[in-house]
Amino acid sequence: MxxxxxxxxxxxxxxxxxxxxxxxxxxxxxxxxxxxxxxxxxxxxxxxxxxxxxxxxxxxxxxxxxxxxxxxxxxxxxxxxxxxxxxxxxxxxxxxxxxxxxxxxxxxxxxxxxxxxxxxxxxxxxxxxxxxxxxxxxxxxxxxxxxxxxxxxxxxxxxxxxxxxxxxxxxxxxRSGCYFCFFQQKREWIGLLENHPDLFEKAKAYEKVDPVTGERYTWNQGESLDELAQRADEIKADYLKRKERNALAFKGHQKLKDVWGDGADSGEAIACTICHL
Ligand code: SF4
CATH class of the missing domain: 3.40.50.620 (HUPs)
Incomplete structure:
Protein backbone atom coordinates (compact mmCIF):
# COMPACT_ATOMS: atom_id res chain seq x y z
CA MET A 1 0.00 0.00 0.00
CA ARG A 175 -17.78 -4.65 20.43
CA SER A 176 -15.53 -2.23 22.28
CA GLY A 177 -16.70 1.00 23.89
CA CYS A 178 -18.20 2.27 27.11
CA TYR A 179 -19.61 -0.27 29.56
CA PHE A 180 -23.01 1.43 29.24
CA CYS A 181 -22.99 1.71 25.46
CA PHE A 182 -26.58 1.80 24.16
CA PHE A 183 -25.48 -0.14 21.09
CA GLN A 184 -25.26 -3.20 23.32
CA GLN A 185 -27.67 -6.01 22.67
CA LYS A 186 -29.79 -7.21 25.59
CA ARG A 187 -27.69 -10.34 26.02
CA GLU A 188 -24.62 -8.08 26.29
CA TRP A 189 -26.25 -6.13 29.11
CA ILE A 190 -26.73 -9.47 30.83
CA GLY A 191 -23.04 -10.15 30.12
CA LEU A 192 -22.22 -6.86 31.85
CA LEU A 193 -24.40 -7.85 34.80
CA GLU A 194 -22.62 -11.19 35.12
CA ASN A 195 -19.06 -9.98 34.47
CA HIS A 196 -19.17 -6.49 36.01
CA PRO A 197 -22.13 -6.25 38.40
CA ASP A 198 -20.72 -3.00 39.81
CA LEU A 199 -20.73 -1.37 36.36
CA PHE A 200 -24.22 -2.67 35.69
CA GLU A 201 -25.31 -0.91 38.89
CA LYS A 202 -23.51 2.26 37.81
CA ALA A 203 -25.29 2.19 34.44
CA LYS A 204 -28.59 1.56 36.22
CA ALA A 205 -28.06 4.61 38.42
CA TYR A 206 -28.05 6.85 35.33
CA GLU A 207 -31.58 5.76 34.41
CA LYS A 208 -34.27 8.13 35.66
CA VAL A 209 -38.00 8.65 35.71
CA ASP A 210 -39.11 12.26 35.42
CA PRO A 211 -41.30 12.77 38.52
CA VAL A 212 -43.41 15.40 36.75
CA THR A 213 -44.01 13.92 33.30
CA GLY A 214 -43.40 10.26 34.19
CA GLU A 215 -41.06 10.04 31.18
CA ARG A 216 -38.43 7.31 31.58
CA TYR A 217 -34.81 7.80 30.56
CA THR A 218 -33.48 4.29 30.07
CA TRP A 219 -30.54 2.84 28.11
CA ASN A 220 -32.89 0.47 26.26
CA GLN A 221 -36.08 1.62 24.68
CA GLY A 222 -39.12 0.51 26.66
CA GLU A 223 -37.22 -1.46 29.31
CA SER A 224 -35.17 -0.39 32.31
CA LEU A 225 -32.03 -2.28 33.32
CA ASP A 226 -33.87 -3.52 36.39
CA GLU A 227 -36.60 -5.02 34.22
CA LEU A 228 -34.04 -6.44 31.83
CA ALA A 229 -32.13 -8.12 34.68
CA GLN A 230 -35.32 -9.85 35.79
CA ARG A 231 -35.55 -11.43 32.32
CA ALA A 232 -31.91 -12.56 32.28
CA ASP A 233 -32.65 -16.27 31.76
CA GLU A 234 -35.17 -15.61 29.01
CA ILE A 235 -32.77 -13.22 27.19
CA LYS A 236 -29.93 -15.73 27.36
CA ALA A 237 -32.15 -18.58 26.14
CA ASP A 238 -33.40 -16.46 23.20
CA TYR A 239 -29.86 -15.56 22.26
CA LEU A 240 -28.73 -19.20 22.27
CA LYS A 241 -31.71 -20.20 20.14
CA ARG A 242 -30.91 -17.48 17.57
CA LYS A 243 -27.27 -18.53 17.57
CA GLU A 244 -28.19 -22.16 16.87
CA ARG A 245 -30.64 -21.19 14.15
CA ASN A 246 -28.08 -18.97 12.45
CA ALA A 247 -25.34 -21.57 12.72
CA LEU A 248 -27.56 -23.83 10.63
CA ALA A 249 -28.44 -21.07 8.18
CA PHE A 250 -24.78 -20.06 7.69
CA LYS A 251 -23.48 -23.62 7.41
CA GLY A 252 -21.21 -23.73 4.35
CA HIS A 253 -21.44 -19.93 3.85
CA GLN A 254 -18.25 -18.71 5.48
CA LYS A 255 -18.51 -15.25 3.91
CA LEU A 256 -21.90 -14.64 5.48
CA LYS A 257 -20.57 -15.85 8.80
CA ASP A 258 -17.59 -13.50 8.47
CA VAL A 259 -19.94 -10.54 8.08
CA TRP A 260 -22.46 -11.45 10.75
CA GLY A 261 -20.36 -13.38 13.25
CA ASP A 262 -22.71 -15.81 14.93
CA GLY A 263 -25.59 -13.81 13.50
CA ALA A 264 -27.31 -13.58 16.84
CA ASP A 265 -26.52 -9.91 17.34
CA SER A 266 -27.47 -7.01 15.18
CA GLY A 267 -26.65 -3.33 15.09
CA GLU A 268 -22.92 -3.54 14.31
CA ALA A 269 -23.47 -1.66 11.08
CA ILE A 270 -24.74 1.44 12.78
CA ALA A 271 -22.22 1.66 15.60
CA CYS A 272 -19.53 4.38 15.51
CA THR A 273 -16.17 3.52 14.04
CA ILE A 274 -14.24 5.64 16.53
CA CYS A 275 -15.81 3.69 19.42
CA HIS A 276 -16.30 0.22 18.09
CA LEU A 277 -13.63 -0.81 15.59
S1 SF4 B 1 -21.39 5.35 21.23
FE1 SF4 B 1 -19.25 5.43 21.90
S2 SF4 B 1 -19.10 7.10 23.36
FE2 SF4 B 1 -21.29 6.54 23.14
S3 SF4 B 1 -21.68 5.08 24.78
FE3 SF4 B 1 -21.16 3.90 22.92
S4 SF4 B 1 -18.95 3.56 23.10
FE4 SF4 B 1 -19.46 5.22 24.53
Missing part, protein backbone atom coordinates in the same frame (compact mmCIF):
# COMPACT_ATOMS: atom_id res chain seq x y z
CA UNK A 2 1.51 3.37 -0.96
CA UNK A 3 2.08 5.63 2.04
CA UNK A 4 2.12 9.40 1.59
CA UNK A 5 5.03 11.03 3.39
CA UNK A 6 5.01 14.34 1.54
CA UNK A 7 4.73 17.62 3.36
CA UNK A 8 2.00 20.18 2.98
CA UNK A 9 3.10 23.06 0.72
CA UNK A 10 0.90 25.49 2.59
CA UNK A 11 2.14 24.79 6.13
CA UNK A 12 5.46 23.08 5.26
CA UNK A 13 4.54 20.69 8.07
CA UNK A 14 4.78 16.96 7.67
CA UNK A 15 1.54 15.13 7.05
CA UNK A 16 0.63 13.21 10.20
CA UNK A 17 -0.36 9.55 10.05
CA UNK A 18 -2.73 8.41 12.76
CA UNK A 19 -4.33 5.13 13.75
CA UNK A 20 -7.15 5.72 16.22
CA UNK A 21 -7.48 2.69 18.46
CA UNK A 22 -10.74 1.82 20.15
CA UNK A 23 -9.46 -1.16 22.13
CA UNK A 24 -11.48 -3.35 19.77
CA UNK A 25 -10.23 -6.09 17.45
CA UNK A 26 -10.30 -4.31 14.08
CA UNK A 27 -8.36 -1.16 14.95
CA UNK A 28 -5.92 -3.26 16.97
CA UNK A 29 -5.40 -5.66 14.07
CA UNK A 30 -4.91 -2.69 11.75
CA UNK A 31 -2.15 -1.32 13.96
CA UNK A 32 -0.50 -4.76 13.97
CA UNK A 33 -0.96 -5.17 10.20
CA UNK A 34 0.62 -1.77 9.46
CA UNK A 35 3.41 -2.00 12.03
CA UNK A 36 6.68 -0.84 10.47
CA UNK A 37 4.97 0.27 7.25
CA UNK A 38 4.14 3.87 8.15
CA UNK A 39 6.96 6.18 9.21
CA UNK A 40 6.17 8.28 12.30
CA UNK A 41 2.75 6.74 12.78
CA UNK A 42 0.85 7.99 15.83
CA UNK A 43 -1.37 5.65 17.83
CA UNK A 44 -4.21 7.36 19.61
CA UNK A 45 -6.84 6.18 22.07
CA UNK A 46 -9.74 8.46 22.98
CA UNK A 47 -10.64 7.54 26.54
CA UNK A 48 -14.21 8.32 27.62
CA UNK A 49 -13.29 7.35 31.19
CA UNK A 50 -16.16 4.84 31.01
CA UNK A 51 -14.36 1.95 29.34
CA UNK A 52 -14.00 -1.59 30.62
CA UNK A 53 -10.86 -2.63 32.50
CA UNK A 54 -10.35 -5.31 29.83
CA UNK A 55 -10.00 -2.53 27.23
CA UNK A 56 -7.25 -0.78 29.18
CA UNK A 57 -5.53 -4.09 29.78
CA UNK A 58 -5.64 -5.01 26.08
CA UNK A 59 -4.31 -1.60 25.03
CA UNK A 60 -1.38 -2.18 27.37
CA UNK A 61 -0.59 -5.46 25.61
CA UNK A 62 -0.99 -3.85 22.21
CA UNK A 63 1.29 -0.96 23.14
CA UNK A 64 3.97 -3.43 24.22
CA UNK A 65 3.63 -5.33 20.94
CA UNK A 66 3.77 -2.16 18.83
CA UNK A 67 6.77 -0.88 20.76
CA UNK A 68 5.47 2.65 20.63
CA UNK A 69 3.47 4.74 23.04
CA UNK A 70 -0.26 5.09 22.47
CA UNK A 71 -1.31 8.71 22.93
CA UNK A 72 -3.99 8.67 25.59
CA UNK A 73 -6.59 11.37 24.99
CA UNK A 74 -8.84 11.81 28.01
CA UNK A 75 -12.22 13.36 27.31
CA UNK A 76 -12.17 17.05 28.12
CA UNK A 77 -15.02 16.73 30.67
CA UNK A 78 -16.43 13.54 32.11
CA UNK A 79 -19.67 11.73 31.23
CA UNK A 80 -21.51 13.09 34.27
CA UNK A 81 -20.70 16.68 33.27
CA UNK A 82 -22.19 16.19 29.81
CA UNK A 83 -25.15 14.22 31.15
CA UNK A 84 -26.03 17.18 33.36
CA UNK A 85 -25.54 19.49 30.38
CA UNK A 86 -28.08 17.37 28.45
CA UNK A 87 -30.42 17.54 31.45
CA UNK A 88 -30.17 13.86 32.28
CA UNK A 89 -31.21 12.68 28.80
CA UNK A 90 -29.10 9.62 28.09
CA UNK A 91 -27.32 9.43 24.73
CA UNK A 92 -28.82 7.11 22.13
CA UNK A 93 -28.14 5.93 18.60
CA UNK A 94 -29.81 9.01 17.11
CA UNK A 95 -28.15 11.74 19.18
CA UNK A 96 -24.81 10.06 19.96
CA UNK A 97 -23.81 13.10 21.98
CA UNK A 98 -21.44 10.87 23.93
CA UNK A 99 -19.31 10.17 20.86
CA UNK A 100 -19.11 13.84 19.98
CA UNK A 101 -18.38 15.02 23.51
CA UNK A 102 -16.31 12.19 24.97
CA UNK A 103 -14.27 11.14 21.94
CA UNK A 104 -14.37 13.49 18.97
CA UNK A 105 -13.70 16.72 20.87
CA UNK A 106 -10.40 15.47 22.26
CA UNK A 107 -9.47 13.77 18.98
CA UNK A 108 -10.07 16.89 16.90
CA UNK A 109 -8.27 19.02 19.45
CA UNK A 110 -5.29 16.66 19.22
CA UNK A 111 -5.23 16.90 15.43
CA UNK A 112 -5.82 20.66 15.22
CA UNK A 113 -5.47 21.98 11.68
CA UNK A 114 -2.68 19.62 10.72
CA UNK A 115 -3.03 17.53 7.61
CA UNK A 116 -3.71 14.01 8.71
CA UNK A 117 -4.04 10.63 7.10
CA UNK A 118 -6.34 8.63 9.33
CA UNK A 119 -6.15 4.83 8.98
CA UNK A 120 -9.54 3.21 9.57
CA UNK A 121 -10.00 -0.50 10.29
CA UNK A 122 -13.28 -1.09 8.45
CA UNK A 123 -12.94 -4.56 6.93
CA UNK A 124 -13.52 -5.73 3.37
CA UNK A 125 -16.52 -7.75 4.57
CA UNK A 126 -18.26 -4.74 6.09
CA UNK A 127 -18.04 -1.92 3.52
CA UNK A 128 -21.61 -0.98 4.52
CA UNK A 129 -20.30 0.15 7.88
CA UNK A 130 -20.36 3.84 8.60
CA UNK A 131 -19.76 6.14 11.54
CA UNK A 132 -17.43 8.96 12.36
CA UNK A 133 -14.46 9.10 10.10
CA UNK A 134 -13.98 12.76 9.49
CA UNK A 135 -15.91 15.84 8.58
CA UNK A 136 -12.79 17.99 8.76
CA UNK A 137 -11.20 18.74 5.39
CA UNK A 138 -7.67 18.32 6.78
CA UNK A 139 -8.31 14.64 7.64
CA UNK A 140 -8.10 12.09 4.87
CA UNK A 141 -9.42 8.64 5.77
CA UNK A 142 -7.88 5.54 4.20
CA UNK A 143 -9.09 1.94 4.49
CA UNK A 144 -6.19 -0.53 4.24
CA UNK A 145 -8.35 -3.56 5.11
CA UNK A 146 -10.83 -2.79 2.35
CA UNK A 147 -8.00 -2.11 -0.13
CA UNK A 148 -6.31 -5.40 0.75
CA UNK A 149 -9.41 -7.59 1.14
CA UNK A 150 -8.84 -8.21 4.85
CA UNK A 151 -11.89 -9.89 6.35
CA UNK A 152 -13.07 -10.99 9.79
CA UNK A 153 -11.14 -14.27 9.82
CA UNK A 154 -7.96 -12.41 8.74
CA UNK A 155 -8.33 -9.97 11.63
CA UNK A 156 -8.61 -12.84 14.11
CA UNK A 157 -5.57 -14.49 12.53
CA UNK A 158 -3.50 -11.27 12.61
CA UNK A 159 -4.18 -10.86 16.33
CA UNK A 160 -3.50 -14.51 17.09
CA UNK A 161 -0.21 -14.47 15.18
CA UNK A 162 0.82 -11.36 17.13
CA UNK A 163 0.21 -13.30 20.34
CA UNK A 164 -2.53 -10.89 21.37
CA UNK A 165 -5.71 -12.81 20.59
CA UNK A 166 -9.01 -11.04 21.04
CA UNK A 167 -9.77 -8.70 23.94
CA UNK A 168 -11.31 -10.73 26.78
CA UNK A 169 -14.66 -8.96 26.69
CA UNK A 170 -15.45 -10.58 23.33
CA UNK A 171 -16.53 -13.66 25.29
CA UNK A 172 -19.70 -11.79 26.33
CA UNK A 173 -19.77 -8.63 24.22
CA UNK A 174 -19.48 -8.05 20.49
Missing amino acids: PVATHTSDKEAKPVRHIIALSGGKDSSALAVYLRGKIPNVEYVFCDTGEELDETYEYLGLLEAFLGKKIQWLKSIKDFKFYLDMYKGVLPDAQTRWCTRMLKLKSYEQYIGDDEVVSYVGIRADEPHRTGYISTKPNIKAVFPFIENNIRHADVVRILEEAGLGLPKYYSWRS
Whole structure:
Protein backbone atom coordinates (compact mmCIF):
# COMPACT_ATOMS: atom_id res chain seq x y z
CA MET A 1 0.00 0.00 0.00
CA PRO A 2 1.51 3.37 -0.96
CA VAL A 3 2.08 5.63 2.04
CA ALA A 4 2.12 9.40 1.59
CA THR A 5 5.03 11.03 3.39
CA HIS A 6 5.01 14.34 1.54
CA THR A 7 4.73 17.62 3.36
CA SER A 8 2.00 20.18 2.98
CA ASP A 9 3.10 23.06 0.72
CA LYS A 10 0.90 25.49 2.59
CA GLU A 11 2.14 24.79 6.13
CA ALA A 12 5.46 23.08 5.26
CA LYS A 13 4.54 20.69 8.07
CA PRO A 14 4.78 16.96 7.67
CA VAL A 15 1.54 15.13 7.05
CA ARG A 16 0.63 13.21 10.20
CA HIS A 17 -0.36 9.55 10.05
CA ILE A 18 -2.73 8.41 12.76
CA ILE A 19 -4.33 5.13 13.75
CA ALA A 20 -7.15 5.72 16.22
CA LEU A 21 -7.48 2.69 18.46
CA SER A 22 -10.74 1.82 20.15
CA GLY A 23 -9.46 -1.16 22.13
CA GLY A 24 -11.48 -3.35 19.77
CA LYS A 25 -10.23 -6.09 17.45
CA ASP A 26 -10.30 -4.31 14.08
CA SER A 27 -8.36 -1.16 14.95
CA SER A 28 -5.92 -3.26 16.97
CA ALA A 29 -5.40 -5.66 14.07
CA LEU A 30 -4.91 -2.69 11.75
CA ALA A 31 -2.15 -1.32 13.96
CA VAL A 32 -0.50 -4.76 13.97
CA TYR A 33 -0.96 -5.17 10.20
CA LEU A 34 0.62 -1.77 9.46
CA ARG A 35 3.41 -2.00 12.03
CA GLY A 36 6.68 -0.84 10.47
CA LYS A 37 4.97 0.27 7.25
CA ILE A 38 4.14 3.87 8.15
CA PRO A 39 6.96 6.18 9.21
CA ASN A 40 6.17 8.28 12.30
CA VAL A 41 2.75 6.74 12.78
CA GLU A 42 0.85 7.99 15.83
CA TYR A 43 -1.37 5.65 17.83
CA VAL A 44 -4.21 7.36 19.61
CA PHE A 45 -6.84 6.18 22.07
CA CYS A 46 -9.74 8.46 22.98
CA ASP A 47 -10.64 7.54 26.54
CA THR A 48 -14.21 8.32 27.62
CA GLY A 49 -13.29 7.35 31.19
CA GLU A 50 -16.16 4.84 31.01
CA GLU A 51 -14.36 1.95 29.34
CA LEU A 52 -14.00 -1.59 30.62
CA ASP A 53 -10.86 -2.63 32.50
CA GLU A 54 -10.35 -5.31 29.83
CA THR A 55 -10.00 -2.53 27.23
CA TYR A 56 -7.25 -0.78 29.18
CA GLU A 57 -5.53 -4.09 29.78
CA TYR A 58 -5.64 -5.01 26.08
CA LEU A 59 -4.31 -1.60 25.03
CA GLY A 60 -1.38 -2.18 27.37
CA LEU A 61 -0.59 -5.46 25.61
CA LEU A 62 -0.99 -3.85 22.21
CA GLU A 63 1.29 -0.96 23.14
CA ALA A 64 3.97 -3.43 24.22
CA PHE A 65 3.63 -5.33 20.94
CA LEU A 66 3.77 -2.16 18.83
CA GLY A 67 6.77 -0.88 20.76
CA LYS A 68 5.47 2.65 20.63
CA LYS A 69 3.47 4.74 23.04
CA ILE A 70 -0.26 5.09 22.47
CA GLN A 71 -1.31 8.71 22.93
CA TRP A 72 -3.99 8.67 25.59
CA LEU A 73 -6.59 11.37 24.99
CA LYS A 74 -8.84 11.81 28.01
CA SER A 75 -12.22 13.36 27.31
CA ILE A 76 -12.17 17.05 28.12
CA LYS A 77 -15.02 16.73 30.67
CA ASP A 78 -16.43 13.54 32.11
CA PHE A 79 -19.67 11.73 31.23
CA LYS A 80 -21.51 13.09 34.27
CA PHE A 81 -20.70 16.68 33.27
CA TYR A 82 -22.19 16.19 29.81
CA LEU A 83 -25.15 14.22 31.15
CA ASP A 84 -26.03 17.18 33.36
CA MET A 85 -25.54 19.49 30.38
CA TYR A 86 -28.08 17.37 28.45
CA LYS A 87 -30.42 17.54 31.45
CA GLY A 88 -30.17 13.86 32.28
CA VAL A 89 -31.21 12.68 28.80
CA LEU A 90 -29.10 9.62 28.09
CA PRO A 91 -27.32 9.43 24.73
CA ASP A 92 -28.82 7.11 22.13
CA ALA A 93 -28.14 5.93 18.60
CA GLN A 94 -29.81 9.01 17.11
CA THR A 95 -28.15 11.74 19.18
CA ARG A 96 -24.81 10.06 19.96
CA TRP A 97 -23.81 13.10 21.98
CA CYS A 98 -21.44 10.87 23.93
CA THR A 99 -19.31 10.17 20.86
CA ARG A 100 -19.11 13.84 19.98
CA MET A 101 -18.38 15.02 23.51
CA LEU A 102 -16.31 12.19 24.97
CA LYS A 103 -14.27 11.14 21.94
CA LEU A 104 -14.37 13.49 18.97
CA LYS A 105 -13.70 16.72 20.87
CA SER A 106 -10.40 15.47 22.26
CA TYR A 107 -9.47 13.77 18.98
CA GLU A 108 -10.07 16.89 16.90
CA GLN A 109 -8.27 19.02 19.45
CA TYR A 110 -5.29 16.66 19.22
CA ILE A 111 -5.23 16.90 15.43
CA GLY A 112 -5.82 20.66 15.22
CA ASP A 113 -5.47 21.98 11.68
CA ASP A 114 -2.68 19.62 10.72
CA GLU A 115 -3.03 17.53 7.61
CA VAL A 116 -3.71 14.01 8.71
CA VAL A 117 -4.04 10.63 7.10
CA SER A 118 -6.34 8.63 9.33
CA TYR A 119 -6.15 4.83 8.98
CA VAL A 120 -9.54 3.21 9.57
CA GLY A 121 -10.00 -0.50 10.29
CA ILE A 122 -13.28 -1.09 8.45
CA ARG A 123 -12.94 -4.56 6.93
CA ALA A 124 -13.52 -5.73 3.37
CA ASP A 125 -16.52 -7.75 4.57
CA GLU A 126 -18.26 -4.74 6.09
CA PRO A 127 -18.04 -1.92 3.52
CA HIS A 128 -21.61 -0.98 4.52
CA ARG A 129 -20.30 0.15 7.88
CA THR A 130 -20.36 3.84 8.60
CA GLY A 131 -19.76 6.14 11.54
CA TYR A 132 -17.43 8.96 12.36
CA ILE A 133 -14.46 9.10 10.10
CA SER A 134 -13.98 12.76 9.49
CA THR A 135 -15.91 15.84 8.58
CA LYS A 136 -12.79 17.99 8.76
CA PRO A 137 -11.20 18.74 5.39
CA ASN A 138 -7.67 18.32 6.78
CA ILE A 139 -8.31 14.64 7.64
CA LYS A 140 -8.10 12.09 4.87
CA ALA A 141 -9.42 8.64 5.77
CA VAL A 142 -7.88 5.54 4.20
CA PHE A 143 -9.09 1.94 4.49
CA PRO A 144 -6.19 -0.53 4.24
CA PHE A 145 -8.35 -3.56 5.11
CA ILE A 146 -10.83 -2.79 2.35
CA GLU A 147 -8.00 -2.11 -0.13
CA ASN A 148 -6.31 -5.40 0.75
CA ASN A 149 -9.41 -7.59 1.14
CA ILE A 150 -8.84 -8.21 4.85
CA ARG A 151 -11.89 -9.89 6.35
CA HIS A 152 -13.07 -10.99 9.79
CA ALA A 153 -11.14 -14.27 9.82
CA ASP A 154 -7.96 -12.41 8.74
CA VAL A 155 -8.33 -9.97 11.63
CA VAL A 156 -8.61 -12.84 14.11
CA ARG A 157 -5.57 -14.49 12.53
CA ILE A 158 -3.50 -11.27 12.61
CA LEU A 159 -4.18 -10.86 16.33
CA GLU A 160 -3.50 -14.51 17.09
CA GLU A 161 -0.21 -14.47 15.18
CA ALA A 162 0.82 -11.36 17.13
CA GLY A 163 0.21 -13.30 20.34
CA LEU A 164 -2.53 -10.89 21.37
CA GLY A 165 -5.71 -12.81 20.59
CA LEU A 166 -9.01 -11.04 21.04
CA PRO A 167 -9.77 -8.70 23.94
CA LYS A 168 -11.31 -10.73 26.78
CA TYR A 169 -14.66 -8.96 26.69
CA TYR A 170 -15.45 -10.58 23.33
CA SER A 171 -16.53 -13.66 25.29
CA TRP A 172 -19.70 -11.79 26.33
CA ARG A 173 -19.77 -8.63 24.22
CA SER A 174 -19.48 -8.05 20.49
CA ARG A 175 -17.78 -4.65 20.43
CA SER A 176 -15.53 -2.23 22.28
CA GLY A 177 -16.70 1.00 23.89
CA CYS A 178 -18.20 2.27 27.11
CA TYR A 179 -19.61 -0.27 29.56
CA PHE A 180 -23.01 1.43 29.24
CA CYS A 181 -22.99 1.71 25.46
CA PHE A 182 -26.58 1.80 24.16
CA PHE A 183 -25.48 -0.14 21.09
CA GLN A 184 -25.26 -3.20 23.32
CA GLN A 185 -27.67 -6.01 22.67
CA LYS A 186 -29.79 -7.21 25.59
CA ARG A 187 -27.69 -10.34 26.02
CA GLU A 188 -24.62 -8.08 26.29
CA TRP A 189 -26.25 -6.13 29.11
CA ILE A 190 -26.73 -9.47 30.83
CA GLY A 191 -23.04 -10.15 30.12
CA LEU A 192 -22.22 -6.86 31.85
CA LEU A 193 -24.40 -7.85 34.80
CA GLU A 194 -22.62 -11.19 35.12
CA ASN A 195 -19.06 -9.98 34.47
CA HIS A 196 -19.17 -6.49 36.01
CA PRO A 197 -22.13 -6.25 38.40
CA ASP A 198 -20.72 -3.00 39.81
CA LEU A 199 -20.73 -1.37 36.36
CA PHE A 200 -24.22 -2.67 35.69
CA GLU A 201 -25.31 -0.91 38.89
CA LYS A 202 -23.51 2.26 37.81
CA ALA A 203 -25.29 2.19 34.44
CA LYS A 204 -28.59 1.56 36.22
CA ALA A 205 -28.06 4.61 38.42
CA TYR A 206 -28.05 6.85 35.33
CA GLU A 207 -31.58 5.76 34.41
CA LYS A 208 -34.27 8.13 35.66
CA VAL A 209 -38.00 8.65 35.71
CA ASP A 210 -39.11 12.26 35.42
CA PRO A 211 -41.30 12.77 38.52
CA VAL A 212 -43.41 15.40 36.75
CA THR A 213 -44.01 13.92 33.30
CA GLY A 214 -43.40 10.26 34.19
CA GLU A 215 -41.06 10.04 31.18
CA ARG A 216 -38.43 7.31 31.58
CA TYR A 217 -34.81 7.80 30.56
CA THR A 218 -33.48 4.29 30.07
CA TRP A 219 -30.54 2.84 28.11
CA ASN A 220 -32.89 0.47 26.26
CA GLN A 221 -36.08 1.62 24.68
CA GLY A 222 -39.12 0.51 26.66
CA GLU A 223 -37.22 -1.46 29.31
CA SER A 224 -35.17 -0.39 32.31
CA LEU A 225 -32.03 -2.28 33.32
CA ASP A 226 -33.87 -3.52 36.39
CA GLU A 227 -36.60 -5.02 34.22
CA LEU A 228 -34.04 -6.44 31.83
CA ALA A 229 -32.13 -8.12 34.68
CA GLN A 230 -35.32 -9.85 35.79
CA ARG A 231 -35.55 -11.43 32.32
CA ALA A 232 -31.91 -12.56 32.28
CA ASP A 233 -32.65 -16.27 31.76
CA GLU A 234 -35.17 -15.61 29.01
CA ILE A 235 -32.77 -13.22 27.19
CA LYS A 236 -29.93 -15.73 27.36
CA ALA A 237 -32.15 -18.58 26.14
CA ASP A 238 -33.40 -16.46 23.20
CA TYR A 239 -29.86 -15.56 22.26
CA LEU A 240 -28.73 -19.20 22.27
CA LYS A 241 -31.71 -20.20 20.14
CA ARG A 242 -30.91 -17.48 17.57
CA LYS A 243 -27.27 -18.53 17.57
CA GLU A 244 -28.19 -22.16 16.87
CA ARG A 245 -30.64 -21.19 14.15
CA ASN A 246 -28.08 -18.97 12.45
CA ALA A 247 -25.34 -21.57 12.72
CA LEU A 248 -27.56 -23.83 10.63
CA ALA A 249 -28.44 -21.07 8.18
CA PHE A 250 -24.78 -20.06 7.69
CA LYS A 251 -23.48 -23.62 7.41
CA GLY A 252 -21.21 -23.73 4.35
CA HIS A 253 -21.44 -19.93 3.85
CA GLN A 254 -18.25 -18.71 5.48
CA LYS A 255 -18.51 -15.25 3.91
CA LEU A 256 -21.90 -14.64 5.48
CA LYS A 257 -20.57 -15.85 8.80
CA ASP A 258 -17.59 -13.50 8.47
CA VAL A 259 -19.94 -10.54 8.08
CA TRP A 260 -22.46 -11.45 10.75
CA GLY A 261 -20.36 -13.38 13.25
CA ASP A 262 -22.71 -15.81 14.93
CA GLY A 263 -25.59 -13.81 13.50
CA ALA A 264 -27.31 -13.58 16.84
CA ASP A 265 -26.52 -9.91 17.34
CA SER A 266 -27.47 -7.01 15.18
CA GLY A 267 -26.65 -3.33 15.09
CA GLU A 268 -22.92 -3.54 14.31
CA ALA A 269 -23.47 -1.66 11.08
CA ILE A 270 -24.74 1.44 12.78
CA ALA A 271 -22.22 1.66 15.60
CA CYS A 272 -19.53 4.38 15.51
CA THR A 273 -16.17 3.52 14.04
CA ILE A 274 -14.24 5.64 16.53
CA CYS A 275 -15.81 3.69 19.42
CA HIS A 276 -16.30 0.22 18.09
CA LEU A 277 -13.63 -0.81 15.59
S1 SF4 B 1 -18.95 3.56 23.10
FE1 SF4 B 1 -21.16 3.90 22.92
S2 SF4 B 1 -21.68 5.08 24.78
FE2 SF4 B 1 -19.46 5.22 24.53
S3 SF4 B 1 -19.10 7.10 23.36
FE3 SF4 B 1 -19.25 5.43 21.90
S4 SF4 B 1 -21.39 5.35 21.23
FE4 SF4 B 1 -21.29 6.54 23.14
